[in-house]
Amino acid sequence: MKQLHYELHYFDNPSYPIIFHFNSLSKHQSEILPHWHANIELLYIVSGKALVSIDDEKVIANRGEIVIINSNSIHSIESYSDEVVYFCLIMDSNFCRSLNFDTINCRFHNLTRDPEMRNIFQIIANECHQSKPHYQKAVRALCNTMLILLYRNQLIEKREPSRSKSNRMSVIKQSIEYIHHNFQRDLSLDEISQEVGISKYYFCRIFKEITGITVNNYIIQVRCNHAHQLLAESDISVAECGELCGFNSTAYFTKCFKAQFGFPPSKIHHFKQEGIKVAHESNTTPTQRSVFIASNGQQEPIPL
Incomplete structure (x- = not known):
């Protein structure tokens, strides 16, 4: 069994607790190793096909589909085609809670083709790519809309925080x-x-x-x-x-x-x-995600 890792998301700008980036994986060459984190994560497949393992379930996601990775779910990602290209959106759980959405104790369907959610992904990608004035405020507002869509159309259950110590x-x-x-x-x-x-x-x-x-x-x-x-x-x-x-x-x-x-x-x-951007460095390569390496200071994504 591959070693699991807890991923702590780091935000260069605490007022923008959102990670949005573009990624690609080649078959048999790279993968996102098994890990988990407290924040909800959404993957939009731009091209190709992805195999996403989420806890005990394997999800095959095609172009145009969105994978929803619930809080604290152990997951890994690999290409199911020659190459898969996707956008990744991660929203801080405290940010979600500030909008009255408890993503920690809610569970959502793992796969959807919701056209409204796909449209929000498109707008977020364009906002990040163009980086117009106040684009981060726009992305925050779009994430609020994304959460509304999740709760309207993808919610499976809301449960009380578990105190289980069984494993x-x-x-x-x-x-x-x-x-x-x-x-x-x-x-x-x-x-x-x-x-x-x-x-x-x-x-x-x-x-x-x-x-x-x-x-x-x-x-x-x-x-x-x-x-x-x-x-x-x-x-x-x-x-x-x-x-x-x-x-x-x-x-x-x-x-x-x-x-x-x-x-x-x-x-x-x-x-x-001196006006120098304060960067968070990591020795971990992008396809070997591990502890403390995810940041919202990535290179801006390209439009869909």
Whole structure:
């Protein structure tokens, strides 16, 4: 079985918590490896045919069809033809919740040819490609419409948040959600393992096996990503930022931040003053999606 990965979506601009990009995969040459994330993801097949594995289901999507990947569904993507070309739209779950759409606890059909949703994809692609003034506001509004269409036509069920601890994946998903809600304060392995109801040692072992990194490293990376966003959008000091993101000392915060981004946190204010775009770097190639690599700072997509 291929190793699974949790994907943390990173937003260069916190006021634009949307990822929209263009991608292509060749048969037998590349694939998007099994992973999951809390945010809902929509794939619009522009040409070719895709094989999308979603939990225990395999979905074959043809040109003009839209694949809906529900929150926390384990999924992978590969080409079912010589090449598949598609658009990918990911909407942050907190953004959806701010619009009164709970995408975490709702389930939608995995495949649709809804003409209205296809039209929204077309308009979003054009907005991103042309990048006219206020295009990000336009895309936010279009995503609101996309959510309305999802709930009108594709909703299967709305369920109460699950507290199931019956399998390893449930435990890891629950622990990740808990970390994201509590990373700003002191967070111990004992506390997290107690929250998910298993021993600390077993929890640490299965977390590393499933996500590919240790619990402590995961917490550090979540904190650093949040710190990057705070520094990029405000004039907050490095010391205050580190404290707000759960670091006990400025020196340790600087060390962790530099290890992740390649430069110290103090550089972000310098970059802003010089008008340099603050980029989120990753050593992971686009077809080997893993932890912490998806960003909304991609190259703009081309129109359909």
